[in-house]
Structures are given as structure tokens and as C-alpha cells.
Amino acid sequence: MSDAAMxxxxxxxxxxVAVIRFFWTPIVLSLFALAVVVIVWASGDGVIARTxxxxxxxxxxxxxLYIFIGNSxxxxxxxxxxxxIGGYAAAxxxxxxxxxxxxxxxxxxxxxxxxxxxxxxxxxxxxPALVAAIVGIPIMRLSGIAASIATFAVLxxxxxxxxxxxxxxxxxxxxxxxxxxxxxxIALAWAVFAMFVAYIYQQTKFGLALRATREDxxxxxxxxxxxxxxxxxxxxxxxFFMGIAGVLQAHFLGSLIVNGFWLGITFLSLAMLIIGGxxxxxxxxxxxxxxxxxxxxxxxxxxxxxxxxxxxxxxxxFQELGLAVLMIVILIYRPAGxxxxxxxxxPFGGNRRVLAGGFTIVRxxxxxxxx
Amino acid sequence: MAQTAxxxxxxxxxxxKLEAFDISVxxxxxxxxxxxxxxxxxxxxxxxxxxNGAGKTTLVNVLTGFQKPTQxxxxxxxxxxxxxxxxxLGRGGLARTFQAxxxxxxxxxxxxxxxxxxxxxxxxxxASKRALDILKWMDFEEKAFDQADTLPYGEExxxxxxxxxxxxxxFVLLDEPAxxxxxxECDDLMSVISRVPDRFECGVLLIEHNMRVIMGVCHxxxxxxxxxxxxxxTPDEIQANxxxxxxxxxxxxxxxxx
Amino acid sequence: MLQTIIQNAVxxxxxxxxxxxxxxxxxxxxxxxxxxxxAHGDFIMVxxxxxxxxxxxxxxxxxxxxxxxxxxVISIISVLIVLALASERVAFRPLRTAxxxxxxxxxxxxxxxxxxxxxxxxxxxxxxxPLWPNLIQPVLVGDIRIPQxxxxxxxxxxxxxxxxVLFLKRTAIGIQMRAASExxxxxxLLGVRGNRVIAVAFAIxxxxxxxxxxxxxxxxxxxxxKMGVPLVLFAFVATVVGxxxxxxxxxxGGFVVxxxxxxxxxxxxxxxxxxxxxxVFGLILLILLVRPTGLVAVKALQERV
Numbered sequence: 001m002s003d004a005a006m007x008x009x010x011x012x013x014x015x016x017v018a019v020i021r022f023f024w025t026p027i028v029l030s031l032f033a034l035a036v037v038v039i040v041w042a043s044g045d046g047v048i049a050r051t052x053x054x055x056x057x058x059x060x061x062x063x064x065l066y067i068f069i070g071n072s073x074x075x076x077x078x079x080x081x082x083x084x085i086g087g088y089a090a091a092x093x094x095x096x097x098x099x100x101x102x103x104x105x106x107x108x109x110x111x112x113x114x115x116x117x118x119x120x121x122x123x124x125x126x127x128p129a130l131v132a133a134i135v136g137i138p139i140m141r142l143s144g145i146a147a148s149i150a151t152f153a154v155l156x157x158x159x160x161x162x163x164x165x166x167x168x169x170x171x172x173x174x175x176x177x178x179x180x181x182x183x184x185x186i187a188l189a190w191a192v193f194a195m196f197v198a199y200i201y202q203q204t205k206f207g208l209a210l211r212a213t214r215e216d217x218x219x220x221x222x223x224x225x226x227x228x229x230x231x232x233x234x235x236x237x238x239x240f241f242m243g244i245a246g247v248l249q250a251h252f253l254g255s256l257i258v259n260g261f262w263l264g265i266t267f268l269s270l271a272m273l274i275i276g277g278x279x280x281x282x283x284x285x286x287x288x289x290x291x292x293x294x295x296x297x298x299x300x301x302x303x304x305x306x307x308x309x310x311x312x313x314x315x316x317x318f319q320e321l322g323l324a325v326l327m328i329v330i331l332i333y334r335p336a337g338x339x340x341x342x343x344x345x346x347p348f349g350g351n352r353r354v355l356a357g358g359f360t361i362v363r364x365x366x367x368x369x370x371x
Numbered sequence: 372m373a374q375t376a377x378x379x380x381x382x383x384x385x386x387x388k389l390e391a392f393d394i395s396v397x398x399x400x401x402x403x404x405x406x407x408x409x410x411x412x413x414x415x416x417x418x419x420x421x422x423n424g425a426g427k428t429t430l431v432n433v434l435t436g437f438q439k440p441t442q443x444x445x446x447x448x449x450x451x452x453x454x455x456x457x458x459x460l461g462r463g464g465l466a467r468t469f470q471a472x473x474x475x476x477x478x479x480x481x482x483x484x485x486x487x488x489x490x491x492x493x494x495x496x497x498a499s500k501r502a503l504d505i506l507k508w509m510d511f512e513e514k515a516f517d518q519a520d521t522l523p524y525g526e527e528x529x530x531x532x533x534x535x536x537x538x539x540x541x542f543v544l545l546d547e548p549a550x551x552x553x554x555x556e557c558d559d560l561m562s563v564i565s566r567v568p569d570r571f572e573c574g575v576l577l578i579e580h581n582m583r584v585i586m587g588v589c590h591x592x593x594x595x596x597x598x599x600x601x602x603x604x605t606p607d608e609i610q611a612n613x614x615x616x617x618x619x620x621x622x623x624x625x626x627x628x629x
Numbered sequence: 630m631l632q633t634i635i636q637n638a639v640x641x642x643x644x645x646x647x648x649x650x651x652x653x654x655x656x657x658x659x660x661x662x663x664x665x666x667x668a669h670g671d672f673i674m675v676x677x678x679x680x681x682x683x684x685x686x687x688x689x690x691x692x693x694x695x696x697x698x699x700x701x702v703i704s705i706i707s708v709l710i711v712l713a714l715a716s717e718r719v720a721f722r723p724l725r726t727a728x729x730x731x732x733x734x735x736x737x738x739x740x741x742x743x744x745x746x747x748x749x750x751x752x753x754x755x756x757x758x759p760l761w762p763n764l765i766q767p768v769l770v771g772d773i774r775i776p777q778x779x780x781x782x783x784x785x786x787x788x789x790x791x792x793x794v795l796f797l798k799r800t801a802i803g804i805q806m807r808a809a810s811e812x813x814x815x816x817x818l819l820g821v822r823g824n825r826v827i828a829v830a831f832a833i834x835x836x837x838x839x840x841x842x843x844x845x846x847x848x849x850x851x852x853x854x855k856m857g858v859p860l861v862l863f864a865f866v867a868t869v870v871g872x873x874x875x876x877x878x879x880x881x882g883g884f885v886v887x888x889x890x891x892x893x894x895x896x897x898x899x900x901x902x903x904x905x906x907x908x909v910f911g912l913i914l915l916i917l918l919v920r921p922t923g924l925v926a927v928k929a930l931q932e933r934v
Contacts, residue, residue, distance in 0.1 A: 073730075074730075075730035075731075075733070075734060138918045139918075142917060142918075144729075144730060145665075145729050145730060145733075145873075146869070146917055148730060148733070149865070149869055149913075149917065150913075150914055150917050150918075153866075153910045153911075153913045153914045153917070154914065156862065156906070156907070156910040157907045157910045157911055157914070160906040160907035160910070161907050203495070204495060205489040205493075205494060205495045205498065208482065208485060208486055208489060208495065209486060209489055209490065211475070211477075211478065212475045212478070212486040214477075215474075215475035215476055215477055215478060216473045216474070216475055216476075218437075218469070218473060219469065219473035219474070219475065219534075220458075220475075220486070220490075221437075221456070221457040221458045221461070222435060222437075222457050222458075222461055222466070222467050222469070223458075223461055223466075223486055223487040223490040223534065223538065224458050224461030224462040224487065224489075224490025224491050224492075224538060225458055225461075225486070225489075225490045226458045227458070263858065267737060267738075267741055270734060270737070271738070274734065279477070317744075317745035317746070317748035317749040317753075318745070318749060320741055320744075320745040321741075321742055321745040321746060321749065323741070324738045324739070324741040324742035324745065325742060327734075327735075327738040328720055328735055328738045328739065328742070331724065331727075331731060331734065331735050331738070332720075332723040332724060332735075335727065335731060341477065352516075355477075355478075355479070357478075357482070358478070358479060358481075358482055359479070359516065360479040360516050360517060360518045361516040361517060
């Protein structure tokens with residue numbers, strides 16, 4: 001792929017540079033996340049550590065969202081259903097029978113058992129993927145906007161059912177007693193895993209085919225691409241990571257409430273993806289970083305800021321307000337988001353812009369020729 | 372699965388045929404195509420002409436699966452493909468371009484071709500190689516990595532053709548590739564089209580209004596007016612055919628340049 | 630037995646009317662702009678909150694709500710028309726040519742904005758307000774007791790629908806709106822002023838939201854900053870079920886959803902009844918799958934190859 005590389009001997013070093021260059025985006029993003037975690041860990045501040053863990057869990061969620069929305073261009077709204085399914089599944093598998101007996105009335109295989117944490121997490125992530133595969137088969141045949149609405153209908157159905165399914169979810173009340181083990185490092189590990197999987201997916205022919213359907217579905221069909229099949233693949237992979245985000249959330253807070261998987265988090269995750277730039281992995285990560293930072297700042301101001309002896313306090317709801325305004329501003333003035341569809345640039349030469357899945361050569365602007 | 376279904380011993384051989392029998396297409400009382408039959412062979416450049424609104428694009432849509440005929444059958448290599456979905460036909464060797472070009476705008480030029488190659492079942496690496504080969508053959512390598520939406524109009528159309536060719540088709544259907552091109556660009560186009568059958572071992576169906584291009588490259592021409600066939604023959608026969616002349620002189624089309 | 634059926638029927642039609650009016654508000658804007666205005670429910674909510682004095686206190690004090698009925702109605706309608714027009718100008722006009730999904734997300738953001746604005750000013754505690762409490766009194770029609778409010782809701786709805794039909798068929802601007810719904814660019818080429826048509830659509834939408842706000846508050850007697858959400862969700866369902874892009878579809882969808890909701894409530898066994906919302910969404914899913922364009926298909930939305 002690189003012109004310069006063809007002149008140099010094909011040594012191990014050259015090949016290693018090529019590999020690093022290929023994986024540059026997820027490598028840089030992972031190192032960035034690692035740096036943040038290391039700094040916070042070294043500082044010993046527990047409160048910030050929790051904030052970072054929360055942000056990393058959101059990273060897994062938004063990357064999951066990106067895998068589907070970024071590549072397919074279908075703005076699905078119902079993705080939080082998968083987080084909901086994953087989270088409660090984690091509770092069903094890992095809570096001790098003793099704690100389960102207080103709030104839930106599960107079938108004996110779940111009520112009397114407590115399964116190991118890691119396998120439970122995986123299965124709890126696969127469950128929403130399975131649901132996605134099933135509902136996805138009919139839904140992915142629909143046109144863009146109808147598919148968006150249909151995914152929302154799925155979320156609404158799960159939300160309503162889980163809110164009333166007292167014996168399995170404790171209904172509208174908070175379910176407590178879930179084992180807590182997710183700290184910054186575990187969240188980081190999953191975030192890094194999500195980054196690499198998302199990146200590899202977008203480099204494969206499946207990612208490429210799906211992006212073509214985003215650009216022009218008619219031409220994509222003529223080019224031999226089965227739109228529903230490609231969308232389904234991304235939908236299922238994306239559901240897995242959103243399920244994992246739910247699992248991580250459950251094992252981070254130690255508690256779950258169905259109401260936490262509804263419009264608020266739907267809006268927040270979409271805002272993060274759109275503000276960062278929905279067409280690239282870097283956009284997803286940048287979006288989480290920027291929005292989390294802003295939300296955190298606003299939260300501090302909401303809690304009260306001392307300026308020269310006077311405390312400024314903002315009423316509750318200001319964070320969301322600020323976020324809503326920011327989102328509208330970005331949608332109007334920079335709809336491609338902060339990253340605008342670009343990945344992390346390769347700093348060592350070449351006038352190339354790195355796009356999701358490939359690159360383009362940047363040329364100087366010239367006057368349009370002829371027509 | 373679709374690939375093996377359409378793979379046959381006749382694919383890309385001189386025996387390969389694309390045929391449409393007694394095709395009719397009705398839209399809520401309007402008959403767009405009325406009992407049209409065409410048959411084209413491997414390595415043939417087959418022209419489809421007619422005044423505006425005659426039904427040419429509708430016919431191409433029927434051949435490529437975007438439109439179900441109200442009546443009639445489409446056969447590829449002897450196999451009935453009527454009503455098959457566009458992506459299955461694409462995989463099976465029927466490629467097409469669009470009047471509106473429809474490039475994948477956000478993707479680089481080479482990926483536009485890669486996608487089509489991937490659509491026929493290649494892995495990404497082979498698809499990339501095939502894409503670059505075709506761009507080289509079309510003298511378009513230097514812009515391979517430019518983003519598709521930065522291209523001027525004439526070059527866009529070239530990429531559209533390249534994309535269809537990247538599918539290693541048995542038959543490629545070009546829908547008005549010369550529209551809006553200058554004379555010099557038309558010459559380039561004619562040169563490309565005439566080299567396609569040998570290079571890709573396929574047949575070419577060419578819809579065009581530009582008579583210079585049609586008469587210049589086609590082996591046979593089929594003329595449609597108001598959805599009905601009015602003539603078929605070699606360029607010389609068609610040019611001399613009184614029905615054809617009447618259809619064109621009597622129609623609103625001013626784009627025929629003889 | 631017959632009594633229950635008729636009472637349920639009136640319930641269903643009354644609820645259906647509210648959904649129909651809300652769906653119509655959404656459908657009008659979708660028609661001219663391909664925008665599904667998620668914030669419509671929050672327009673309704675703002676209209677309701679305009680009735681009380683802005684304050685975070687627990688007990689709500691009537692502000693506009695204390696004025697004589699005709700002035701009250703006109704004021705609330707004016708407030709929402711202004712809000713709708715302002716939203717169009719600030720948030721949606723710059724996005725006129727964007728993808729429908731982007732427009733939807735923007736309306737989502739606007740919805741969030743309005744909800745949190747109200748939350749900040751009025752606090753999150755639901756407040757009880759007595760608006761025209763005498764309307765809940767039932768009237769006796771033969772043997773059947775029907776709350777006056779249901780009758781008013783249904784008549785107002787029918788009246789508004791009739792007016793709207795007249796408006797769209799007989800007035801110049803109404804005809805222009807219909808043309809713009811079919812093909813916006815073509816309409817512009819023919820001399821229709823895009824900005825004006827869209828502004829009118831938003832204004833009417835604001836009016837419809839105001840009417841729904843008043844009827845809804847009269848019925849439930851409570852205000853909450855999230856009260857718009859179930860309304861817009863169900864109206865959403867109604868628009869999709871009825872066929873996006875079709876106004877008659879929106880109205881039809883509204884009644885279908887209202888009736889379905891009451892029917893599910895009435896026939897489902899008690900323990901499933903809480904999930905009736907889920908059934909309604911299940912219905913939308915089913916309809917989307919079987920007939921993606923909705924009950925009344927609109928040609929203008931189909932893509933040409």
C-alpha cells in the first residue's frame with residue numbers, strides 16, 4: 001500500500017511499521033485511554049476513578065452504537081434495549097441465590113445458582129446479540145427511517161415488559177446486590193477490545209460493503225451487495241458490545257433500574273456519537289471524551305462553584321440542557337461531528353487523510369474542470 | 372449460494388446469452404413496455420435507442436432486477452432469472468451503470484470499484500487488486516485514491532463504468548454513459564466501450580441518445596418507441612429504416628446527433 | 630354489558646381523538662419537511678405549563694389558567710404558535726435539506742432541551758391543577774354516563790378536522806402546502822414560497838398542540854415535565870401505522886392506536902394489562918413489517934431508480 005515501503009527491503013522492521021500503521025487508529029486510541037487510566041490511578045483519587053470507569057463503560061456502549069450506525073447510516077434509536085438485556089442477564093447469572101431471593105422470583109436454574117463472573121459476562125453479552133439477530137432479520141429489510149423507528153419500538157417493548165416483569169427484574173424498583181468488580185482497568189480492557197473489534201470490522205469487506213449501502217443503497221444492490229444481510233451482521237456485533245456495556249454497568253454500580261435504560265441514556269449515547277462524528281471510530285471515542293468532560297464540568301457547576309466567596313449554583317437539568325444545545329449546534333454547523341469521518345492521522349509523512357476503512361489522498365483545491 | 376446458482380458452463384463463453392422474452396411492464400394503467408423481446412450474445416455490443424420516455428431505462432431495470440415485469444421472462448445463459456433481486460443478479464454476472472451515476476460519494480474512487488468486486492464474492496485484498504487493475508486499464512490510476520465526490524462530471528461517469536466492470540460481468544448494461552459529455556470525452560468513451568468485450572469477455576448493452584456513439588461502437592441496435600419495438604438491425608440498417616426516422620423526427624427528442 | 634361497551638367505545642374514540650390531533654400535528658410537519666418532530670409532545674407540555682405561574686413550588690398557582698375560557702384558549706394557542714415558529718426558525722430551518730434521521734435527532738435534542746428547561750424552572754415534581762373541573766362530570770345519554778369532556782374532545786376534534794380539510798382544499802396556502810408535501814422542490818419551482826408554507830405548517834401544528842394540551846390537562850389534572858413523552862410516542866406510532874406522509878393516515882392511525890389501547894386494556898387478563906403499552910408497540914412493529922409504508926401508502930416517498 002505504501003509507495004515508500006516498496007523501495008525498502010522487506011525486513012521485519014518494515015513489516016512491523018506496516019502493521020502499526022494499519023492499526024494506528026485503535027493503537028492511538030487505546031494508548032490515550034491507557035494514559036488517562038494510569039494518571040488517574042497514580043493520583044489515587046477514587047472519585048475521579050469512578051468517573052473514568054463510567055466514561056469507559058460509555059465508550060464500550062458508543063463504540064457498539066458506532067459499529068452499526070456509523071457503517072450503515074441507519075440511525076437506530078432502540079439500541080439501549082441491548083444494554084438493558086445484557087445488564088439484567090448479568091444480574092440473573094451472577095447474583096448470589098441469597099440476594100436473589102429477596103427481590104426476584106426466578107426459575108430454579110437461575111434462582112439457586114451463581115455462575116462465574118467472566119463466562120456470565122460473555123453469555124450476558126451474547127443474549128442481546130441473539131435478540132438482535134432475531135428482531136434484525138425482519139427489521140433490517142426496512143428502509144432507513146422505518147428501521148430506525150422499528151428499533152425504537154423494540155426498545156419500547158422491552159422497556160415496558162421489563163418494567164412490569166416483577167419476578168425477573170424487580171419491576172420499576174432498583175435491583176441491588178449485584179457483585180461489584182468493574183474498576184477502571186476492567187472497563188479499559190473491554191474498551192480496548194471494542195476498539196480493535198470495531199476497527200477490524202470496518203477494514204473487512206463486510207464493513208466496506210455496509211458503508212457502500214450507506215452511500216447509495218440502489219447502487220450497492222446493483223453491485224451485488226445484500227443490504228439486509230450486511231446490516232444484520234453489524235447490528236448483531238453492535239448489540240453484543242451494547243450488551244457488554246450493560247453488563248459492565250451492572251457490575252460497576254452493583255444495582256440496576258429499568259428506568260435507567262430509557263430516553264436519557266438513549267439521548268446521551270446518540271449525542272456522544274454525533275458530536276464526535278458518527279462516521280469514524282475516532283469520532284465515537286472523541287465524542288465520549290468531549291461529552292463526558294462537558295457533562296462533568298456542568299455537573300460541578302450544578303453542584304455549586306465558588307467564585308470570590310459567592311457560590312454559583314445551577315438548577316438541576318442544566319447539564320442536559322447544555323448538552324441538548326451543543327448537539328443542536330453541532331447538527332447545524334458541523335453535522336459530520338468533530339472528527340468529520342476521519343480517523344487518527346498518521347503523523348509520519350504522506351498527504352493522506354485516513355478514513356474509516358481506507359484512506360484518500362489530499363489534493364490542493366482546484367477549480368472544477370469543464371462541466 | 373446465488374453465485375453457484377448462476378455459475379454455469381456458459382458463463383463468459385461465446386455461448387453466453389442475455390435474453391428477455393415478451394416483456395411487458397404496466398404502471399397503474401400506463402404501459403411502459405409492451406411485448407419487447409431482445410437477445411444479446413457474449414462479446415456483442417448491443418445498442419438500445421429510442422426517444423425520451425420510450426422505456427429504455429425501465430427495460431434495463433427489468434433486466435437487472437429493479438423492476439418486476441408484469442409479464443415476460445428474462446434469461447441469463449439459459450437460466451430463468453425473472454424477478455431475481457438486484458444483488459443476486461449482480462453476483463451472478465449482470466452489472467449496470469445508472470443515468471444518475473450514483474457513486475459512493477464518501478468513499479475513495481478505488482473503494483467504489485472494490486465494493487463492486489467484493490459484491491461478487493472477492494476478499495478485500497483481491498478486490499483491491501482488481502480495482503486498481505481496472506483503473507489502470509482505464510487510465511485513471513492517478514485519481515484512484517481521490518474521494519469520489521471531488522470528481523468532475525465526466526470523470527464520475529468513467530468511475531461508474533469502472534465500478535460495473537469491477538464485477539467481472541458476463542454482461543454490462545450502460546445507461547446513457549455519454550450524457551453531458553463533450554465530443555472529446557465521447558471519443559474516449561467510445562474507445563473504452565469498444566475495448567470492453569475483449570478485455571472482460573463480456574457483452575455490452577448500451578442505452579444512448581448520442582447517435583455518434585451508438586453508430587460508432589454497436590454491432591446491433593434495437594429501437595424502442597413508446598414501449599414497443601420498432602426495429603432491430605445493424606447500424607446501417609437502422610439508419611436507413613423509415614420507421615426509425617419517423618419515430619425520431621416525430622418525437623420531442625432533440626438530442627440525436629447523426 | 631352494552632353500557633360497558635359503549636362507555637369503552639367513547640373512551641376509545643376520545644383517546645383516539647387526542648392521538649389523532651397529536652399525530653396530525655406531527656404529520657403536517659412531516660409532510661412539508663420530512664421531519665418527525667419528536668418535540669411535539671413537549672410543545673404540548675409547555676402549553677400545559679403555561680397555565681401556571683412559573684415557580685418551583687409544590688402547589689401550582691394558576692396564571693393563564695385562571696383567565697376566562699375564551700381568552701385562556703387563545704392565549705395558550707398563541708404561546709404554542711410562537712414556540713413552534715421559534716423552533717422552526719432556530720433549530721429546523723438551517724437543517725432544511727438534511728437527512729430525515731438528522732432532523733429526527735435534532736427534534737429529539739429540542740425535546741430534551743424543552744423538558745429540562747421546564748424542569749429547571751418548575752422543578753421535577755408533578756403538580757396538580759384543576760382546569761375546568763366540572764367537565765369531568767358525566768352527562769346521561771339514555772342509560773349511559775359519559776363524561777362531558779369526552780364529548781367535547783370528540784366534537785372539538787371533528788370540528789378541527791373539518792376546518793383543516795377546508796383549509797387544505799379551499800385556501801390558497803392550504804393547496805400550496807399539499808403541493809409542497811408531494812414534491813417540495815417542484816412546488817418551489819412553481820412559485821410556492823417554501824418558508825411560508827413550512828411556517829404555516831408549524832403554526833397549525835402549534836395550534837393543534839395547544840388544543841391537545843388543554844384537553845389533556847382537563848382530563849388528567851396533572852402536570853409533569855415528562856408528560857409529553859407518552860403522547861408523542863403514541864402519536865409516533867399512529868403516524869407510522871397510518872402511513873407517514875399522509876394526513877388522513879395520521880388521523881386514521883391516531884384512532885387505531887386509541888382504540889387498540891383501550892381494547893387491549895379491556896380484554897387482556899389483569900396481569901398482562903400493565904404491558905398494554907408493549908402491545909401497542911408490538912402492533913407498530915407488526916405493521917411496519919407487513920406493510921412498511923403504513924396503512925395509507927404515499928407515493929411521494931418511494932425512491933426511483
